[in-house]
Amino acid sequence: MFKPKALLLCSIAVLAPGAQADPLPPDATYRPPPTQPFSEVKRMDEQQKAAVMQRQAALLGERYDLADRPLPGVMMSGGRKPVQGGARVKLAAGMSWDRLASLGPEEIRERDLLPQGFRPLPHVKQATGGQVFPQRQIDVIASLEQRDLRRFDVDMDLPDHLTPEFPPPIFLTTHPELGDVSRGQALTLRNFYEIMNGIITPVQMEGLRLLLTPFPQEEFNQTEDRKVAAPSMGVACLDCHTNFHTNAAFHLTPDVRPQSARFRLDTNSLRGLFNQQIHGSKRSLRSVEDFTEFEQRTAYFNGDHVSATRKGVHLPDRPNQVAMMAQMQNIIDFPPAPKLDVTGRLIPEKASAQELAGERIFNGKGRCAECHAAPDFLDNRMHDLKLERFYKVGKTVNDQVALPDGPIKTFTLRGIKDSPPYLHDGRLPTLADTVEFFNLVLGLKLSQEEKDALHAYLLTL
Numbered sequence: 024m025f026k027p028k029a030l031l032l033c034s035i036a037v038l039a040p041g042a043q044a045d046p047l048p049p050d051a052t053y054r055p056p057p058t059q060p061f062s063e064v065k066r067m068d069e070q071q072k073a074a075v076m077q078r079q080a081a082l083l084g085e086r087y088d089l090a091d092r093p094l095p096g097v098m099m100s101g102g103r104k105p106v107q108g109g110a111r112v113k114l115a116a117g118m119s120w121d122r123l124a125s126l127g128p129e130e131i132r133e134r135d136l137l138p139q140g141f142r143p144l145p146h147v148k149q150a151t152g153g154q155v156f157p158q159r160q161i162d163v164i165a166s167l168e169q170r171d172l173r174r175f176d177v178d179m180d181l182p183d184h185l186t187p188e189f190p191p192p193i194f195l196t197t198h199p200e201l202g203d204v205s206r207g208q209a210l211t212l213r214n215f216y217e218i219m220n221g222i223i224t225p226v227q228m229e230g231l232r233l234l235l236t237p238f239p240q241e242e243f244n245q246t247e248d249r250k251v252a253a254p255s256m257g258v259a260c261l262d263c264h265t266n267f268h269t270n271a272a273f274h275l276t277p278d279v280r281p282q283s284a285r286f287r288l289d290t291n292s293l294r295g296l297f298n299q300q301i302h303g304s305k306r307s308l309r310s311v312e313d314f315t316e317f318e319q320r321t322a323y324f325n326g327d328h329v330s331a332t333r334k335g336v337h338l339p340d341r342p343n344q345v346a347m348m349a350q351m352q353n354i355i356d357f358p359p360a361p362k363l364d365v366t367g368r369l370i371p372e373k374a375s376a377q378e379l380a381g382e383r384i385f386n387g388k389g390r391c392a393e394c395h396a397a398p399d400f401l402d403n404r405m406h407d408l409k410l411e412r413f414y415k416v417g418k419t420v421n422d423q424v425a426l427p428d429g430p431i432k433t434f435t436l437r438g439i440k441d442s443p444p445y446l447h448d449g450r451l452p453t454l455a456d457t458v459e460f461f462n463l464v465l466g467l468k469l470s471q472e473e474k475d476a477l478h479a480y481l482l483t484l
């Protein structure tokens with residue numbers, strides 16, 4: 024049996040001998056109030072920050088090739104950011120992808136050959152957790168709303184070129200003829216009315232206003248228990264789901280305790296929610312309304328209604344607020360995929376031979392379509408990929424215990440080139456990594472040519 028508490032405490036001691044700014048008992052269900060004054064917690068957090076960031080940078084450097092290597096001529100849907108190419112997960116010395124895929128799970132586990140980058144990815148500061156925003160979002164909100172999303176204890180750990188286009192385009196199911204309606208701006212409380220006036224209904228407009236309204240949560244609030252320098256008005260839904268997509272802001276799952284066992288959550292896109300029947304990687308909430316209401320009741324992603332109440336919880340009114348927020352979310356479309364027909368199949372005249380070969384693998388030898396079925400490329404189910412067949416469970420890395428992921432929601436693959444990093448925790452930097460990942464996990468033994476074709480096909484979705 025693993026001992027999360029002992030492991031967590033000892034690794035924090037390495038960071039700052041004798042002092043811990045955020046005394047979270049790692050095996051508790053409830054989060055206790057801070058025992059030290061805010062100024063002291065902040066001082067210690069700031070003192071530890073460089074070491075925390077450096078430790079995470081070292082981990083990412085061990086796991087990934089983080090270079091800026093765009094695919095020539097392949098842009099995200101807004102046309103402003105290139106898609107990154109190549110598998111970035113690092114292999115053990117002397118290993119090749121084909122050789123790895125030729126070994127069985129037992130051998131990979133016993134010889135510890137599973138690439139580190141395929142394993143669960145810890146939060147930048149697992150013991151504290153919470154919402155972490157990319158610099159671009161922090162800058163937009165600071166300049167347009169004078170609201171501070173910068174934490175004093177941690178920063179975003181991923182380089183900008185491995186995150187989605189910012190700001191991403193917005194496509195509406197109600198106005199396909201308009202294309203991107205964002206005007207190249209990130210929606211905020213200051214500009215949303217001007218950008219959307221005349222395009223959306225009054226109900227949708229009110230939903231949008233609420234989705235842009237900040238409410239207090241775990242790290243951003245007015246109490247002494249916060250991670251932002253000045254008392255904060257809080258965080259808005261679209262601070263993470265920028266323009267209803269994602270900016271790669273991350274968090275820890277609300278659904279697991281103790282703290283060391285919580286997995287990282289990469290913000291997912293809200294595009295195409297209208298055809299999805301389950302929401303959240305673990306919670307399987309059955310409606311957008313449920314998800315919307317629940318987040319605000321529990322301090323967003325902490326699964327903690329007790330702490331939320333202390334910090335100023337917002338209990339949105341189901342018919343008057345939640346329904347309008349949901350209606351707005353439900354008109355967000357996927358980006359156009361001009362090579363797909365109405366059933367989600369490639370149009371032969373528009374696709375290359377390689378893309379068509381990729382589609383055949385997706386539907387056949389690769390078995391992808393068994394879970395990612397066209398036209399939405401999901402099956403509204405959760406699946407257990409049983410990755411722990413390939414590694415020894417219970418090892419602690421940067422205060423996170425690597426446990427089996429268990430069943431996770433199948434994410435849609437429509438518009439997938441727009442939303443790196445991949446998987447629920449963002450452990451895979453590129454689509455090429457996802458091809459290697461599924462080749463191994465599903466035991467496909469695809470040739471390099473087949474993997475390249477599958478990758479080319481994913482870019483058409």
Ligand code: HEC
Pocket residue numbers: 154155234258259260261262263264272273274276288289290291292293296299301302303304305306311314315318319323348432447
């Ligand atoms: C800290 C960043 C952040 C904020 C703020 C945030 N979200 Fe999310 N959102 C996420 C993450 C991360 C997930 C993935 C959750 C999971 O996999 O369990 C998610 C998932 C969702 C989903 C489910 C998508 C699906 O189909 O699985 C919906 C709907 C959603 N968010 C709506 C909202 C609304 C509405 C708000 C405001 C009340 C909000 N989010 C605030 C990061 C955020």
Ligand code: HEC
Pocket residue numbers: 385389390391392393394395405406407408428431432433434435436439442444445446447448454457458461462465477
């Ligand atoms: C058994 C069902 C199943 C099969 C078969 C399957 N997937 Fe998935 N796929 C999933 C699940 C579940 C997830 C989410 C896993 C996670 O986040 O931990 C996922 C996630 C993904 C993602 C990342 C999505 C995102 O938003 O981050 C990509 C890309 C992907 N799959 C591609 C493929 C490809 C390519 C194949 C075929 C080679 C494939 N999948 C086969 C179930 C499946």
